Amino acid sequence: MSTTRVDRVPDAVTVPAGSSCADVVATTGLPMTGPNAIVAVRDADGLLRDLSWKPGEEVKVFPVPLSSPDGLNILRHSTAHVLAQAVQSLYAEAKLGIGPPVENGFYYDFDVAKPFQPDDLERIEVRMREIIKGGQRFRRRVFPSIEAARQELRDEPYKLELVDLKGDDGAPSAADSAAGELTVYDNLDARSDEVRWSDLCRGPHLPSTRLIQAFKLTRSAAAYWRGNEANPQLQRVYGTAWPTREELKEHLRQLEEAGRRDHRRIGEDLDLFTFSKEIGKGLPLWLPNGTIIRDELEGWARQTERRLKYRRVVTPSITKDELYYLSGHLPYYREDLYAPIDIEGEQYYLRPMNCPHHHMVYKSRPHSYRDLPYKIAEYGTVHRFERSGQLHGLMRTRGFTQNDAHIYCSAEQAKDQFLEVMRMHDAYYRALGISDFYMVLALRDPRNTAKYHDDEEMWRLAEQITRDAMDESNIPYVEEIGGAAHYGPKVDFMIRAVTGKEFAASTNQVDLYTPQRFGLTYHDSDGGEKPVVVIHRAPLGSHERFVAYLVEHFGGAFPVWLAPEQVRVIPLASELREYADEVCDVLLGADLRAEVDRGDSRLSAKVRAAVTRKVPLIVVLGRKEAENRTVSVRYRSGEERSMPLEAFVAQATELVRSKSLEGAGHQ
Ligand SMILES: [Zn+2]
Ligand SMILES: [Zn+2]
Structure with missing residues (x-):
């Protein structure tokens, strides 16, 4: 980026009645040409005005530089x-x-x-x-x-x-x-x-x-x-x-990079997902290769959540209007919902979010303070109305599946639970090589009373818990006034992508309001019934958006553990196919995803084909390899190494187990 940017707002300038701002600003020595030229002014009411503006009375204005x-x-x-x-x-x-x-x-x-x-x-x-x-x-x-x-x-x-x-x-x-x-x-x-x-x-x-x-x-x-x-x-x-x-020039370079990494193009090229006119806009078909990535992410989330004592649930995708009147989605968020389906005279909606279902899971059984925190997780599929003009590959779809979970806990536990959620984000991102991220704390605008619930004490407490957890997390954050939800402040995780774009990865919340609406309580040690605090979280966002992001982040060159095809086996001659099959079987037996190239093209063409498909490990088998039960491995870096078959299996297995980023993103 250029270093010509002004890093502070120029001081206010006093413009006498009837004088043009341009004339007065020019006398201050501020530049009137070049990248920092003053091109307009902001008046005392915050309105932007042309430089030619002649105020009717003496005013103070703030010069606006071109580069601001x-x-x-x-x-x-x-x-x-x-x-x-x-x-x-x-x-x-x-x-x-x-x-x-x-x-x-x-x-x-x-x-x-x-x-x-x-x-x-x-x-x-x-x-x-x-x-x-x-x-x-x-x-x-x-x-x-x-x-x-x-x-x-x-x-x-x-x-x-x-x-x-x-x-x-x-x-x-x-x-x-x-x-x-x-x-x-x-x-x-x-x-x-x-x-x-x-x-x-x-x-x-x-x-x-x-x-x-x-x-x-x-x-x-x-x-x-x-x-x-x-x-x-x-x-x-x-x-x-x-x-x-x-x-x-720098911007055009970023645009070009974004074009090369566009998940829609790579997604089609690598057979990850597709769309069909007959099925409808914004409704992706996950092809086998894309489904592998999705399954791997989901398996990772399940393992992580199991260790943190989450329990999995499964809830339905359509639901009677009654639940949404209880949650407030009706009538307030009707424009996000698709038209209802009539079943025997009752109105059912495709669900726009999983929260109300999880609340009903919690509510279905009595809970004691000993059960808390009570964490339930579901990769839940939701549908939200999007105009066709807003749809964008997997980034913006009409149906998606979220890495959702809700934590029901006491007010005293809430800060530590929210902190655990932030650490979880941090761990996921670092494991994927995502280091440039920050949080946005979206607060209510106290002047806009119609948009938010009016329990002052509840806002104060929710903000307090949220801020305490954020401060302790050591993850940088910014505050945004007016971005809160009706029921409480939000914390969005923002990732800066290699292409310079910013990506909202997940939204999290400390929610004191919904438990009241739903009557979500626990039986405390003193014998009283108390409201729980709900924490909404989805660190890996939705499969659709997150995989779209990862495709662009890695430019299609996924780390071994996420790569749909991990090993391509290439025999040098047709009589070596038997050994190739044996190698492939050993790899499959070790839970590695391997395929043999049985084509007749030359070695260089076969290697090129595997590289184009972004296969991370290419194994070439010649006569010498077959005799010694060894393999010759070509890595993404271009490096080649020979080793016994068993040593390669151990190495590949370790790359998967450790979620190694070696060679990931290599273009
Ligand atoms: Zn204009
Ligand atoms: Zn939720």
Whole structure:
């Protein structure tokens, strides 16, 4: 990453009434060009404003540098305007949708006769460069009335729709900026001040297109207007923009790496999973190879949980509405549920989560303080409504199976139990070579009382237990106000992937609220009946998301214990097939997953085939090996070693048993 970033917010600047912020900021010595150029200001109310803003009275403003998060949004959204101008100059019939900034970039939606092809994007980029070089200025203009806006935008049907929504839903906006007025941004020619192009927008924008130093259009894809499948399909062009060429280059490298590691492509190439039109979107078919990975992870979780005294349960996937009225999923989370199934006049739902079932397991028997902590685990399958536009390979599906468990304990035990859950995450991640992770403590926003239950003491206690456990875990964490669930604070584990992406791996909670709703209690030593505390946890997330992550993490080159095929046996000649079969049988007998390549191709082609399939151990058998009962092993590192068959079996078995990461992720 570039070292040009400013690491602190510039001091506030006082702007006299009637002066432009640009003029005043320029006198402070702050840069007005380059990667740290001041491109906008934030006023005392927190609103972002253009640099050209002239306040009616003396105000204090905070300069916004290009390289700050706000500055990057403004840069990217301004680049989206340039993109739209370029598209309309090349494709006169193109109608405009919206063009907001997104993480690391921007997009703009267009209604065009046919989808953009890669050479279209190249043409558009060339045009964009011309516009940028021309140094057009961005000028904010307020529509005198909605009628005036309608008149000016009469040829832009989608913009008209936004005007009718008063621009407050889905309208382009770089960030929270001056609202309440209907505004348009004109692009003015640097010399003549003539209007070259305009767009309905709240702004703010860069002062000039010349500040766009490094951008690239990355791809285009179909997208429905306002995300609704009932609306017309538009063409969305994605791009990215950065303050410097170096940052753009690094970002494109990460994108390329992400593309190479895309779990959807590797998943198909290695026959891990697939999708079928007849079965439906977002409903993966786990192929035999993928099922092996899933089973191995599940076996690992069971072993880990057994040692920590969890007990396994099995509960049904569909359930009467009564349970969800009790849990509050109905009516509050109805939009996450699929439509009910009528069975003999009763309404049943596909379950969206396992918690209520586990609570009913707990509730089905009386519990004494001696039973606590009572831990029940289930790799439970759930279904949640997702729009088809949101689906993404195994990362976002409509049905998934979670590494779920609930711990029922006393309030006194809760901190240690939650700490145990955090240590469990830590151990799992380290065993997989995941070292870059942290926690997010999502707290309630005390001002938003409607969203959260109102038992103050309960919030205080839940936060206390959670924070105490987090502090003791020594795992770094950040706090986020407003992200809590209705019933309590949440702790999300975030992993930073090799591709630079962040991945929310699991959500955990200390829950004091649900036991009250469900009447979950235990009989204490003093004879009283007391409410339990519930800890929700799912360290390995869901199979779908976690395997998707692991595919990208290892780039398909799984450690031996997870590799669907662990050993490929290659006989050098057809008369050696008998020995190859014998070697394979010995490996299978030792619980290793081995296959013999019986093809007729040359050795180099066979080795290449095994490497392409990411098989970690390749065993080559020649006459000498058959005579001496030895094997010649080729590792992912390229190293080769000869050894007695028994020694190889012992070595491979140890790689599996120790969950060794040797050679894992080797590309
Ligand atoms: Zn705009
Ligand atoms: Zn739960």
